[in-house]
Amino acid sequence: MDIERGILFVLSGPSGVGKGTVCKALRAQKLDIQYSVSATTRTPRAGEVHGVDYFFKTKEEFQHMIENNELLEWAEYVGNFYGTPIEYVNQTLDEGRDVILEIEVQGALQVRKTFPEGVFIFLTPPSLEELRSRIVGRGTETEDLINNRMTVAREEIEMMQHYDYSVVNDEISSACSRIQSIITSEHCKVDRVTNRYKKLLGDE
Known part of the structure; x- marks a missing residue:
């Protein structure tokens, strides 16, 4: 019996939206x-x-990976x-x-071009105010960097049109449930x- 190839699911969204969580x-x-x-x-x-x-x-190790075509996608x-x-x-995927x-938006758009059969899910915050609050809550970025991330986040949210699904990360359990439903439906x-x-x- 032939093994059916697995499905690649790509989850991305603006920094601070909770992709890792x-x-x-x-x-x-x-x-x-x-x-x-x-x-x-x-x-x-x-x-x-x-x-x-x-x-x-x-950065030297990463550059070596780029030069040797060892990356499906990469972004700065x-x-x-x-x-x-x-x-x-x-x-x-070959093992079924x-x-x-879980990647940044730039990387996801690269994968969309080279791996169009993938399923692309955009994780969104309940609001931009909540997104900023989450980034500030990390306590790891300066005010300038926070403002920079918010500017980039606005640009990334405009890229949502290139995805197959949008999931709001209001509550972790609810977001996970929606993603599980997407996996099942696919x-x-x-x-x-x-x-x-x-x-x-x-027939074959």
Whole structure:
């Protein structure tokens, strides 16, 4: 029996919207989906673990990955680089398992061009005021950097039109429930199961 290739789900949205928190909550629910760890040159935040939350790289190491075409996508955001190692993603999909990428908007739009069969989910804040409050609450950025992130966030929200779904992150549990519903519905789409039934009917 042929293994059906998994589905790539891309979750992104403005900085501070809670992408990481939502992904951790999804992982805690032990869904049958693999979390793809991104590479980044930014400094680890408190509690983040190399190889679990991110692959933390120097700029020289990251440049080497770019030059060797080892990234599905990459982007520079507020002075740091982020990217998705391609080998893990393709290997996992070929094994029939779904993959979820948590990446910045620039990176998601790159993947949209090179991997259009992916499912793109835009995580939005309840309001811009709430988004700013969450960024301030981190206590890790200066006022200038916070203002910079808010300017970028407005530009990124305008990019929502390039996504398949929009999920409001008002409550973590509600956002996770909506994303689970998207995953389930994507697996039920006719164009994903047609080949399987053609084989059953002897058409292939």
